[in-house]
Amino acid sequence: MKKTLLAAAVLASFVSGAANAADVYEKDGTKLSVGGRAEVRGLFSDSVEGTMEDKSRARIHFAGETKISDNLTGFGFVEYEIDRQDGSTEVDNRYLYAGLSTAAGDFSYGRQNTANVQISDMTDIASEHSGQQQHIDASSDKQSNNFLYAGSFLNDALSLQANYIASDKKDGDSAALSALYSLDFGVDLGLAYTDEGEKKQVTAGAAYTLNKLYLGATYAAGEIAESDDFTSLELAAQYKFTKEFRMLAIYGMAEQDKAGTKTDTQDFAALEAQYRFNSTIRTYASYKFDNLDGGEDELLVGLRYSF
Numbered sequence: 001m002k003k004t005l006l007a008a009a010v011l012a013s014f015v016s017g018a019a020n021a022a023d024v025y026e027k028d029g030t031k032l033s034v035g036g037r038a039e040v041r042g043l044f045s046d047s048v049e050g051t052m053e054d055k056s057r058a059r060i061h062f063a064g065e066t067k068i069s070d071n072l073t074g075f076g077f078v079e080y081e082i083d084r085q086d087g088s089t090e091v092d093n094r095y096l097y098a099g100l101s102t103a104a105g106d107f108s109y110g111r112q113n114t115a116n117v118q119i120s121d122m123t124d125i126a127s128e129h130s131g132q133q134q135h136i137d138a139s140s141d142k143q144s145n146n147f148l149y150a151g152s153f154l155n156d157a158l159s160l161q162a163n164y165i166a167s168d169k170k171d172g173d174s175a176a177l178s179a180l181y182s183l184d185f186g187v188d189l190g191l192a193y194t195d196e197g198e199k200k201q202v203t204a205g206a207a208y209t210l211n212k213l214y215l216g217a218t219y220a221a222g223e224i225a226e227s228d229d230f231t232s233l234e235l236a237a238q239y240k241f242t243k244e245f246r247m248l249a250i251y252g253m254a255e256q257d258k259a260g261t262k263t264d265t266q267d268f269a270a271l272e273a274q275y276r277f278n279s280t281i282r283t284y285a286s287y288k289f290d291n292l293d294g295g296e297d298e299l300l301v302g303l304r305y306s307f
Contacts, residue, residue, distance in 0.1 A: 020280055020306040021063065029067030036060035036079075037306045041128075045298035055300065058082045059094070065101075073101040075108075094142050105151030105160075112148055113141045115161035115178040119190040122205040123216040123236040123250070128300050129270035129288045130250045132234055133203055133220045138165060138174030138196035157182045171197060178203075186210055198225055212240040229257045232266065248272040248286075267291040281305045 021035030041055040061079035068074055076098035083090050099108025116139035124131030134140035148163040159180040167173050178192035190205040201222035208215045216236040223229050232254035240246045254266035272286035285301045 021061070022307070031065050033063045034060070035063075035307060037304055039302055039304040041300060041302035043298060043300050046296045047298075054084045055302075056084045061095070068100075071103040075099055075101060075106075097146075097148075099148075105149055108148050108150075110146065111142060111144045112146050114139055114143055114146065114165070114194065115148070115163045115176040116192040116194050116201065116203055117141050118159060118161055118180050119178050119192040119203045119205045120218060120220075122188065122190060122207045123218045123234040125214070125216065125236050125238055126248050126250050126270060126272050126286060127274065127284050127302060127304075128286050129268070129272070130234065130236060130252070132232060132252050132254065132266060133218045135220060135222065135230055135232065135254075136194065136196055136199040136201050136224065138176060138199065139192070139194040139201045139203065139220075173197075174199075180205075194222075199223060214238040224256070227259045230265075231255050231257075244276050246274050246276075248274065264292060268295070280307070 021033040023031055023033050025032040036059045038058045039056060041057070043053040043055045044051075045053070059079060059081045061077065063075070063077045065073055065075040077095055078093075079095040081092045081094050083092060093111065095111055097108050097110025097112040099106055099110075116134065120131065120133035120139070123133065137143065143163075143165055145166045145168065146163055147166070149161065151160045152158070153160065159182075161176075161178045163176050165172075165174045174194065174196035176192060176194040178190065180188060180190040182188050186209040188205075188207040188209075190203075192201075192203040194201040194203075199222070201220055203218060203220045205216065205218040207217070214237065218234045219232070221229070221231045233252070235251040237249045238246055248271070250268075250270040250272075252266050252268050253264070256263045256265050268288055268290050270286055270288040272284055274282060274284040276282040281304065283301075283303045285299065287297070287299050289297055
């Protein structure tokens with residue numbers, strides 16, 4: 001899971017279907033790429049009034065870069081999502097940022113991921129039922145007014161990120177730092193710290209890759225408010241049986257401790273079967289077992305076309 005933080009890699013790591021993005025313009029050191037996905041999904045659950053709830057969505061993104069000099073490149077990225085919600089269609093701006101890639105690292109500003117995300121991503125590998133380690137806004141993806149630095153060191157083995165969110169609300173600014181280190185024998189270790197005033201989060205992650213097997217674990221702890229703490233654990237596993245077929249397993253739990261009273265806020269396991277016909281189109285089925293009192297199991301099936 002080495003993180004190469006040249007501008008092109010930063011763009012690719014933030015978007016879906018980036019491997020299928022097409023270069024529509026390239027001239028004199030300037031390039032423009034277009035990509036995205038069309039994803040039809042159906043949710044089956046006891047909470048659905050009818051037979052199935054439509055959870056379909058589509059994304060489209062534009063990525064550009066321009067070479068200014070040997071050690072300086074400018075880049076920009078924007079992505080929109082068209083989402084089906086309660087029978088209506090909503091359009092959401094997921095990402096919108098621009099920056100400069102230098103010999104010292106990449107500097108960008110806009111609506112983009114926080115430093116914590118490179119650690120939470122270690123277990124956010126499923127099509128739907130994963131990615132719970134973003135408990136406060138300042139540790140979440142797609143945050144506005146966000147200044148981000150991303151640097152790669154030690155022959156790309158060490159990835160450092162730092163971000164600062166200049167909030168439009170009084171006393172709402174936040175900052176985060178994260179480090180991800182990749183060892184030669186398939187082990188990745190990561191740590192992040194996020195400070196949002198009264199709200200704080202520490203996230204630790206570890207992953208192991210061996211041929212067709214991937215294992216990941218993340219643990220987060222912090223404060224939502226005074227005398228209101230949380231802890232959470234997420235485990236992820238993936239095995240590629242063939243080039244096309246793979247299985248994923250996710251386990252997640254989270255607990256809130258408010259003034260000495262502990263409450264489970266997450267307790268689930270999920271299994272996903274995924275078949276990739278090629279790099280462009282895949283189908284999947286994911287079943288979530290919700291172990292909370294009153295929780296409901298659900299099945300999500302989907303067909304995704306990336307372009």
